[in-house]
Amino acid sequence: MAFKHLASFVLFACTISAVRGAVMKRATCADGRTTANAACCVLFPILDDIQENLFDGGECGEEVHESLRLTFHDAIGISPTKGGGGADGSIVIFDEIETAFHANGGIDDIVDVQKPFIAKHGITAGDFIQFAGAVGVSNCAGAPRLNFFLGRPNATKASPDLLVPEPFDSITNILARFKEVGFSPAEVVALLGSHTIAAADHVDETIPGTPFDSTPGVFDTQLFIEVQLRGTLFPGTGGNQGEVQSPLRGEIRLQSDHDLARDSRTACEWQSFANNQAKLQSAFKAAMLKLSILGHKQSDLIDCSDVIPVPKPVIGKPHLPAGSKQSDIEQACASAPFPSLTADAGPTTSVPPVPPS
Numbered sequence: 484m485a486f487k488h489l490a491s492f493v494l495f496a497c498t499i500s501a502v503r504g505a506v507m508k509r510a511t512c513a514d515g516r517t518t519a520n521a522a523c524c525v526l527f528p529i530l531d532d533i534q535e536n537l538f539d540g541g542e543c544g545e546e547v548h549e550s551l552r553l554t555f556h557d558a559i560g561i562s563p564t565k566g567g568g569g570a571d572g573s574i575v576i577f578d579e580i581e582t583a584f585h586a587n588g589g590i591d592d593i594v595d596v597q598k599p600f601i602a603k604h605g606i607t608a609g610d611f612i613q614f615a616g617a618v619g620v621s622n623c624a625g626a627p628r629l630n631f632f633l634g635r636p637n638a639t640k641a642s643p644d645l646l647v648p649e650p651f652d653s654i655t656n657i658l659a660r661f662k663e664v665g666f667s668p669a670e671v672v673a674l675l676g677s678h679t680i681a682a683a684d685h686v687d688e689t690i691p692g693t694p695f696d697s698t699p700g701v702f703d704t705q706l707f708i709e710v711q712l713r714g715t716l717f718p719g720t721g722g723n724q725g726e727v728q729s730p731l732r733g734e735i736r737l738q739s740d741h742d743l744a745r746d747s748r749t750a751c752e753w754q755s756f757a758n759n760q761a762k763l764q765s766a767f768k769a770a771m772l773k774l775s776i777l778g779h780k781q782s783d784l785i786d787c788s789d790v791i792p793v794p795k796p797v798i799g800k801p802h803l804p805a806g807s808k809q810s811d812i813e814q815a816c817a818s819a820p821f822p823s824l825t826a827d828a829g830p831t832t833s834v835p836p837v838p839p840s
């Protein structure tokens with residue numbers, strides 16, 4: 484009798500999933516590629532164009548880094564008290580206002596590069612910025628496949644100033660800024676995973692393209708390891724606002740990253756990513772989805788995530804850079820030791836700049 488009930492339940496469940504399967508039938512686009520929703524077909528020609536002509540044939544290089552930074556600087560421009568529309572493309576549409584904000588230093592480069600693509604393809608600036616960010620990140624080995632939702636209306640006004648965090652802000656202020664728009668301290672740390680594929684042009688203007696970790700072309704956990712090493716040198720002139728000493732020649736360290744790795748509110752979360760690629764991928768992906776739709780309701784947008792290419796697996800294993808020792812780690816998490824790592828063999832690591840394209 485119990486078996487009979489089970490059998491009819493299984494039959495019922497199969498029928499439901501068959502019905503769901505029918506509803507979920509994929510749309511075939513003009514070029515033969517398929518996607519869950521026909522409205523997403525417009526993205527395939529944009530994908531091909533930006534991979535070829537914005538990201539130099541699918542590289543994880545300077546334009547990818549800059550495009551990812553742009554997703555953040557557009558999206559974070561929203562506050563319950565000061566206004567702003569979040570991920571609405573205002574940084575491109577009102578670029579004369581927003582690129583002049585101090586925290587947006589250098590962002591005019593990628594705004595100028597993306598503008599003709601936006602004009603050519605006729606999607607909104609807010610959609611294009613987040614789409615280019617998600618596609619760009621997919622070129623970096625080790626990255627998660629980010630979500631992309633389509634349908635952001637165009638911004639009607641510029642974001643107010645002082646909503647983008649600065650590297651010289653206190654952790655209290657940084658966490659408060661993110662909390663205002665719904666991010667927990669753990670999500671803030673996850674978002675900083677972005678700095679594993681990142682470099683600075685303007686923190687020390689004498690050394691443009693100086694990366695934050697030794698592997699700026701790979702989405703790995705090295706940032707979380709290297710920022711925890713004792714700082715010993717400035718890669719360029721030193722004394723710049725928002726910069727603290729780094730452990731490696733050719734590597735630059737932001738004061739905000741340094742402090743997030745050492746503050747009692749965030750240190751254990753920071754450390755937890757040091758040798759956990761899977762956790763970094765899933766936490767970054769979830770936090771990036773939230774960031775990419777700031778100012779919108781997810782239910783108003785169309786899920787086009789299946790248009791985003793699947794990234795290649797990570798290259799290499801979490802390690803200490805050559806010449807570093809476990810004792811160079813500045814333990815900051817009070818409840819668990821920093822994971823034990825092996826140093827690369829060979830001469831002391833020094834990091835080359837990210838080349839301009």
Ligand code: HEM
Nearest residue numbers: 548549551552555648649650674677681682683684685686
């Ligand atoms: C506390 C929060 C943050 C601060 C203070 C901060 C600060 C900075 C600074 C000062 C730079 C160097 C800019 C330059 O000199 O060229 C930079 C670069 C970058 N940031 Fe952040 N950032 C933060 C969070 C984020 C988030 C949430 C993302 C993305 C989700 C992000 C993505 C990037 C990327 C990809 C770059 C490299 C750009 C390039 O290589 O051209 N940052 N960040």
